[in-house]
Amino acid sequence: MKCSKVLTKNMSGTTGGRRLMPQQSTVWARRQNAVAVRRACKTYGSKSNKHVILDSLNMTVPKGCIYGLLGASGCGKTTLLSCIVGRRRLNSGEIWVLGGQPGSRGSGVPGPRVGYMPQEIALYGEFTIRETLKYFGWVAGMNTEEIKTKMDFLLDLLQLPFPDRAVKNLSGGQQRRVSMAATFLHDPELLILDEPTVGVDPVLRQKIWDYLVDLVSNKTTTIIITTHYIDETKQATTIGLMRGGKMLAEESPTELLQRYNSESLEDAFLKLSILQNRGKRRRSSITSNIIAANAAAIPELQDVQEFETQSEISGEFGDNMVANKSAIPDTGTVVDPVPPEDEVEVTWRDHLKIVTPHHMKALIWKNLLWMSRNFGVMMFTVAMPILQTTFFCLSIGHDPVGLKLAVVNNELPGVISCPNNYNSSDCYMSDLSCRYLDHLSARKHQLVSYDNYDEAWYAVKKGWAWGVVDIPSNFSDFLIQRIEDGRFADDIALNGSDIDVQLDMSNQQIAALLSRDFYLALEAFSAEMAESCNVSANLLSLPVKFQDPIFGPRIPNFTNFAAPGVMLTIVFFLSVALTSGTMLVERNEGILERCLVSGITAFEVLSSHVMTQFVVMVGQSLMVIFFAVYVYDVAVTGNLVTALVLIILSGTCGMTFGFAVSCFCDDERNATYLALGSFLPFVMLCGIIWPVEGMNKFLRSVSYFLPLTLSTESLRSVLGRGWGLDSHQVYAGFISTLAWILIYLLASVLILKYKKG
Numbered sequence: 055m056k057c058s059k060v061l062t063k064n065m066s067g068t069t070g071g072r073r074l075m076p077q078q079s080t081v082w083a084r085r086q087n088a089v090a091v092r093r094a095c096k097t098y099g100s101k102s103n104k105h106v107i108l109d110s111l112n113m114t115v116p117k118g119c120i121y122g123l124l125g126a127s128g129c130g131k132t133t134l135l136s137c138i139v140g141r142r143r144l145n146s147g148e149i150w151v152l153g154g155q156p157g158s159r160g161s162g163v164p165g166p167r168v169g170y171m172p173q174e175i176a177l178y179g180e181f182t183i184r185e186t187l188k189y190f191g192w193v194a195g196m197n198t199e200e201i202k203t204k205m206d207f208l209l210d211l212l213q214l215p216f217p218d219r220a221v222k223n224l225s226g227g228q229q230r231r232v233s234m235a236a237t238f239l240h241d242p243e244l245l246i247l248d249e250p251t252v253g254v255d256p257v258l259r260q261k262i263w264d265y266l267v268d269l270v271s272n273k274t275t276t277i278i279i280t281t282h283y284i285d286e287t288k289q290a291t292t293i294g295l296m297r298g299g300k301m302l303a304e305e306s307p308t309e310l311l312q313r314y315n316s317e318s319l320e321d322a323f324l325k326l327s328i329l330q331n332r333g334k335r336r337r338s339s340i341t342s343n344i345i346a347a348n349a350a351a352i353p354e355l356q357d358v359q360e361f362e363t364q365s366e367i368s369g370e371f372g373d374n375m376v377a378n379k380s381a382i383p384d385t386g387t388v389v390d391p392v393p394p395e396d397e398v399e400v401t402w403r404d405h406l407k408i409v410t411p412h413h414m415k416a417l418i419w420k421n422l423l424w425m426s427r428n429f430g431v432m433m434f435t436v437a438m439p440i441l442q443t444t445f446f447c448l449s450i451g452h453d454p455v456g457l458k459l460a461v462v463n464n465e466l467p468g469v470i471s472c473p474n475n476y477n478s479s480d481c482y483m484s485d486l487s488c489r490y491l492d493h494l495s496a497r498k499h500q501l502v503s504y505d506n507y508d509e510a511w512y513a514v515k516k517g518w519a520w521g522v523v524d525i526p527s528n529f530s531d532f533l534i535q536r537i538e539d540g541r542f543a544d545d546i547a548l549n550g551s552d553i554d555v556q557l558d559m560s561n562q563q564i565a566a567l568l569s570r571d572f573y574l575a576l577e578a579f580s581a582e583m584a585e586s587c588n589v590s591a592n593l594l595s596l597p598v599k600f601q602d603p604i605f606g607p608r609i610p611n612f613t614n615f616a617a618p619g620v621m622l623t624i625v626f627f628l629s630v631a632l633t634s635g636t637m638l639v640e641r642n643e644g645i646l647e648r649c650l651v652s653g654i655t656a657f658e659v660l661s662s663h664v665m666t667q668f669v670v671m672v673g674q675s676l677m678v679i680f681f682a683v684y685v686y687d688v689a690v691t692g693n694l695v696t697a698l699v700l701i702i703l704s705g706t707c708g709m710t711f712g713f714a715v716s717c718f719c720d721d722e723r724n725a726t727y728l729a730l731g732s733f734l735p736f737v738m739l740c741g742i743i744w745p746v747e748g749m750n751k752f753l754r755s756v757s758y759f760l761p762l763t764l765s766t767e768s769l770r771s772v773l774g775r776g777w778g779l780d781s782h783q784v785y786a787g788f789i790s791t792l793a794w795i796l797i798y799l800l801a802s803v804l805i806l807k808y809k810k811g
């Protein structure tokens with residue numbers, strides 16, 4: 055289904071290449087109204103499956119009136135209101151609010167000139183009534199004293215309970231009234247109330263309506279109200295009847311009843327609906343039919359027919375309504391003209407002003423209060439970095455110990471260690487197999503004796519041991535012969551002095567560790583023999599000498615390799631979880647929308663979260679580094695402050711990533727999928743658990759463009775090599791992290807600003 059084809063003018067004033075210039079008088083008329091909607095078209099869904107919600111809808115809300123917007127559930131009232139407050143964008147058509155188009159400097163939206171009460175409660179459940187009103191008052195620029203005075207009045211008017219009660223402990227109706235109080239608090243020029251009286255008892259409902267009537271009596275306030283209680287709109291100045299994406303009628307309640315010869319508003323609505331169902335798409339035609347049907351009975355309706363015909367010709371139903379002015383009782387009050395939009399002066403100071411101090415004060419106070427009220431979140435915040443660092447340091451990277459080796463000692467059957475009276479400093483020339491085995495078991499492996507090779511092999515095959523160690527029967531003799539004969543040693547001596555090792559290589563880490571330990575045991579055995587027999591150690595060692603390492607310990611461990619990346623990942627993803635969670639609570643409960651309508655900018659919301667969560671994240675970074683370095687002995691050769699700054703930057707990057715995720719995703723489930731879904735790719739592709747040098751060539755190039763790759767390398771260089779900011783490996787990590795922070799922040803602001811339905 056498509057929006058009805060009408061000659062529409064887009065924002066630039068062109069129609070299919072033809073430029074239409076709206077008449078000066080028409081534009082002027084629109085600006086004099088509190089709200090004017092012209093040929094509004096709004097669809098949801100994809101191109102192939104369009105769901106038309108607003109279908110060339112016109113609406114005119116004159117200043118100083120109560121406009122009751124009526125229509126069946128799902129007819130698009132909320133959609134229309136959110137387009138009016140600038141939270142959704144029309145597919146085509148125009149909206150003018152308080153003299154300008156929503157979002158432009160000349161309009162009242164977003165800003166304190168508008169008070170918006172959304173259909174959802176849109177309040178922080180953890181806050182008390184007092185705190186809630188204080189927050190919305192500060193957002194609107196009121197001082198605490200003004201808030202207190204107005205709060206006392208509203209508590210009484212709306213019959214709210216003790217103001218120190220938490221919002222979440224109030225009934226649904228009470229919560230709705232707190233939401234209403236927050237909207238009334240700063241006396242906005244335009245009040246937009248989406249079903250404010252749901253769940254409110256009839257006596258209080260009447261009291262609220264009396265207050266609304268009182269508010270508009272001086273003509274400075276305009277109210278748009280949607281309700282399902284048609285009866286209560288009798289007190290509205292104008293009623294707009296919406297159906298099928300169109301405005302069927304916009305009249306005063308008494309005129310509606312008279313004009314459509316009805317006893318109740320329901321009846322009038324029913325008649326209009328029946329006619330609309332017959333396929334009469336133009337409002338004027340519908341009305342003409344009603345009039346024709348009733349003309350005989352009600353002669354006055356002839357005038358209406360005339361009026362409708364005029365509307366048809368002009369196509370500007372709303373503006374004619376104002377010209378007609380029949381719907382608005384003339385109280386004699388002169389309405390101040392709103393300055394035309396293009397006359398609003400924008401100075402260079404306006405461009406520089408990126409945050410408003412009272413907005414920031416309210417937002418930061420609210421964030422801190424929210425965090426202090428959410429004990430679970432605080433515990434999560436404090437405990438998670440400690441737990442995760444502990445789990446990592448205690449479980450990852452340490453050498454496996456107690457690995458079983460099936461030993462077949464043919465030289466000394468059944469012997470896997472030297473006897474107690476064996477003195478390793480004596481120059482023995484026999485029973486050397488036990489000497490080597492002692493060095494092997496010193497590497498914390500468990501040697502198990504087997505009688506023959508077949509049994510030992512079977513044990514490995516069954517997974518009872520990691521490898522077979524097969525020592526030939528005359529091992530010592532042949533070994534001595536091999537050393538003494540040197541290059542003249544024959545094959546019998548050479549083969550007879552070889553210890554055969556057959557490993558289960560299915561586990562790369564264990565196989566590599568055992569291979570290393572066989573070599574280290576041999577090195578230690580040779581050195582000991584050389585020393586005890588007073589020969590040069592070089593004679594018995596390989597002609598490749600590993601001197602003291604330039605960086606790192608002689609025997610590096612995986613913990614030290616992985617720790618930098620893991621520390622960054624912990625802080626990064628905890629920040630992602632915290633920020634995306636907080637932002638989604640705000641978004642999903644409509645609180646963010648409400649704040650944005652009240653004039654708070656997306657940038658201010660994000661900045662306030664950056665400021666408050668930054669404090670938490672610095673604490674987390676300190677804890678991670680303290681536990682890793684001081685409790686679990688992760689090796690540090692470089693400057694800890696440089697390391698800390700890099701970890702904090704990564705946390706900030708995680709925060710901004712969290713913002714982007716929460717802005718991009720519409721619900722918590724998608725955000726969780728995205729955040730969790732990005733965790734493993736980051737860990738795998740950013741060189742955290744394996745060097746990027748071993749990666750697929752293409753992925754390796756991709757990896758350098760990910761937020762944790764260069765920072766991990768950088769932190770590794772700081773901690774493991776002691777390099778400083780003058781090294782390009784180190785500063786590259788800082789630059790890349792800063793760049794990602796900017797990218798995510800920009801993406802979040804843009805999504806928040808432009809992602810409207």
Ligand SMILES: Nc1ncnc2c1ncn2[C@@H]1O[C@H](COP(=O)(O)OP(=O)(O)OP(=O)(O)O)[C@@H](O)[C@H]1O
Nearest residue numbers: 098099107125126127128129130131132133134811
């Ligand atoms: N984001 C969205 N995506 C797709 N469809 C939507 C979206 N928001 C609303 N709709 C649909 O648009 C239609 C109008 O919804 P809307 O909330 O504006 O109605 P309403 O008149 O305010 O209803 P109610 O009186 O029950 O609040 C409904 O069919 C709804 O399902």
